[in-house]
Amino acid sequence: MIAVVILLAVAALAAFAIRKNIALVGLLTAGAFLGAIALVASTPVDDTGELLDLAWRLSPLGRLAALVLLSTLLLLVIAVWIDEPAYNFFPTALAVGAAAMAVLVLTTPIAIYAALLLALLVPVGSFTFQVDRNRSAEAAYRHFSFVALGGCLGITALALAGTLSREQPTNTFVLLVVILVVAFALKLAAIPFHTHAALLATEVPTAALALYFGVLVPTTFIAFAQILTLSGLLPEIVQIGKVQDLLLALGVVSAVGGAFLATGSTELRRVAVYSVISNLGQSLVGIATLSGPGIVGALATAIVSGAAATQQLLAVGTLERRSAGGKPSAAAAPLAALAFVIGGFAMIGAPPLVAFPGHFFVGLIAYSYSGTIGTLLVIATLGVLVAQLRAAMAIFGTAPVRWRVERRPVAGVVGVVVFAALLAGGLQPDGFLQPIADFADEFLRALHPL
Amino acid sequence: MLLLAVVAVATLAANSARQLRFMAVAFFAVALAANLIDDGQLSATQLAVAGVAAFVSATIVYIAARDPRFGEDPGWRLPVATIVAAATTAATFSFLRTAAGEDIRIELLGEDPSGVTTEVAAFWLLSSGIAILLTARGAVRGSLGALLMLTGTQLLVRLVPGPHLALTLLLSWLQVVVALAGAFLILNQRAVREAA
Secondary structure (H helix, E strand, C coil): CHHHHHHHHHHHHHHHHCCCCHHHHHHHHHHHHHHHHHHHHHCCCCCEEEECCEEEECCHHHHHHHHHHHHHHHHHHHHHHHHCCCCCHHHHHHHHHHHHHHHHHECCHHHHHHHHHHHHHCCHHHHCCCCCCCCHHHHHHHHHHHHHHHHHHHHHHHHHHHHCCCCCCHHHHHHHHHHHHHHHHHHHCCCCCCHHHHHHHHHCCHHHHHHHHHHHHHHHHHHHHHHHHHHCCHHHHHHCHHHHHHHHHHHHHHHHHHHHHHHHCCCHHHHHHHHHHHHHHHHHHHHHCCCHHHHHHHHHHHHHHHHHHHHHHHHHHHHHHHCCCCCCCCCCCHHHHHHHHHHHHHHHCCCCCCHHHHHHHHHHHHHHHCHHHHHHHHHHHHHHHHHHHHHHHHHCCCCCCCCCCCCCCHHHHHHHHHHHHHHHHHHCHHHHHHHHHHHHHHHHHHHCCC | CHHHHHHHHHHHHHHHCCEHHHHHHHHHHHHHHHHHCCCCCCCHHHHHHHHHHHHHHHHHHHHHHCCCCCECCCCCHHHHHHHHHHHHHHHHHHHHHHHHCCCCCCCCCCCCCCCHHHHHHHHHHHHHHHHHHHHCCCHHHHHHHHHHHHHHHHHHHHCCCCCHHHHHHHHHHHHHHHHHHHHHHHHHHHHHHHHC
16 A cells, blocks of 8 residues: 555656646646556555554555545546646645555554644645735645644654553643644644634635645544544543543534534635534534444544535636636536535535435434534534525526536536535445444444453 | 753754744754754664754755845744743643653763653753744744754654654654745745735
8 A cells, every 4th residue: 555655655756847747747647646546446455564664554444535535636636637727736636645645544643643744734835826916825824833733732642642651640641632632623623723724715726725625634534533543542531521522512613613604604615614614523523422423424524525625615716717806606607606506415414415424423423412512513514504505596696698518617527526426425325334334443442442 | 961951052042043044054953952862762774864854954944045134033032932932841841750750860961761851852842843833923933933843743752662763754754844835935925025
């Protein structure tokens, strides 16, 4: 599996060298992703190995997430290549792919964390554009600061947890786990640590935004779950109710806050971004319940929200460009508008899409945990639904005289492909949920070691 | 212990610098002194990898300055960052060391197998980095804060049992990427300021 990481890393260096030749770099990048997907698909589950004493393993969840994330990256690259040629995007996407693959296959918590930080820092370059016309440089700096701060705190907490003996006072482990949770909250843009995401949502190109919310945020969430499992801190978390309460509070605040912010947004970008933040809040609640269905629902929701975010943000980019500075309207790009609307179905977890089981599991387990938390999550979902409906009405508010599919409907086609994949997953949910359930078993075993 | 003093003084020098180039040189001194602290955990290969990464990172920041005068006046941020860092280092060290319950023996020169010097240097760099990053106005001091924090983190990771060389390599790459991202942001913020 390390071959995939090396393939993507080498391709990233090559793409950087030829980045100004869009036709060639696009071909190279798409080819590298296709090769990586083929390699992952042909590698058996639980394949293991070592590199410099660093163990790696392709777990069922790692394989599923790798296929989803690499496919998302491939779709993003195709969209940028054809519709929005931004030369610095290609090496960035490849480097992110390499780092995300490392996150998914490594088994040492500190190494996973370091790879995650690499993945989160690389897009700083693609966030910045037209610096004299907007605040994208400030947005990129704020992202850099949040990642550096959260990253160093997180690795520190893991390093201290690895060096201190287990006969520590409870407060020591409470402190370390709280630092770890806050470090991830910073990177996941969980409310109230979302200010950098709010600025990114307004100022950076939509393709870079889709890279962040469609690929990096789900990768961060998976890394969080993996690191919790591998760090040996889970038994302490079970014993200390405060940490579980912190995770629940963070999750509920993000779910409800994200939904309210999405409802109040008039910009399509913000609607998509805050919907993801709300869904991640639900995922955090799922993890915080420390139960099988909660973990399955949490990871399923995080992965599907990433795909839906890619679908919606690419559509927003096309709508903005085709509306030429005016209000984004379906009249300018009907297929992209349709892609945005069907992306909203996945965001709210509507059946029969594969987004439904994740939302259902988290909602169900949240209700069994506490009626109040369950009700708040339903309110959050309703908020996202209202936000998505408002956005759809705003896009389709002005009907054209004659509906005509836009020229080069890349975002629309990508949206339809993602929708078809989510629909296929919803009709055959076992293929998607079984690898996550396998991970949930590992998580529960780490929670209650023999 | 002597290297700990070098780390502390060089951190203060970097924090108080007005010119980015001076910051870069001071950061290299910090990273070099921190890596040379002998706690018996670092092999020659690891030391070489960490040293090269520190040199490359410092060089990237140095080049990003583009002219010798470019930088940022720390102003009130210097005393605030120093006081916060000193207080946090003392508090964190006493909290975690009390919990460990071990005897502490420190010598002025020579190796320190107990890892006390490494831990103090790590906490100092982490808290200094956090204080600098949180009070920074822009990418100049923000990058310095991030690099100092990462150097502190590297020191703590050294004490963890596991694949040391692989982790050193990963964190060294991370340090270079932090420096590259920081330099990129410095150039962009400067372009924005000059365009205004």
